Amino acid sequence: MRIGDALSLLVERADVIEAAGRTFLLIEATPTLMNFLKSYGAGRETCGACHRRFTARRSDAKYCGSACRQQAYRGRRWSRWLQL
Numbered sequence: 001m002r003i004g005d006a007l008s009l010l011v012e013r014a015d016v017i018e019a020a021g022r023t024f025l026l027i028e029a030t031p032t033l034m035n036f037l038k039s040y041g042a043g044r045e046t047c048g049a050c051h052r053r054f055t056a057r058r059s060d061a062k063y064c065g066s067a068c069r070q071q072a073y074r075g076r077r078w079s080r081w082l083q084l
């Protein structure tokens, strides 16, 4: 089953709204899926490693979790090493 098919089973209603030159997606879904979307798709910040949107607990957070922070740190070290 594709993710889109699974979502269509969980989402009861989805409307695309265009207003003020921006496109919005209105979703009606089960509370479980809504919590999932809130925590994984509707955050204000974008993770610097996995590019998933998340809600930061600290205003200066750049990554969604310690795994991504570590990955980004390793990535930085690696690219610095390449430049030498």
Ligand SMILES: [Zn+2]
Pocket: 047, 048, 049, 050, 051, 052, 063, 064, 065, 068
């Ligand atoms: Zn991440």
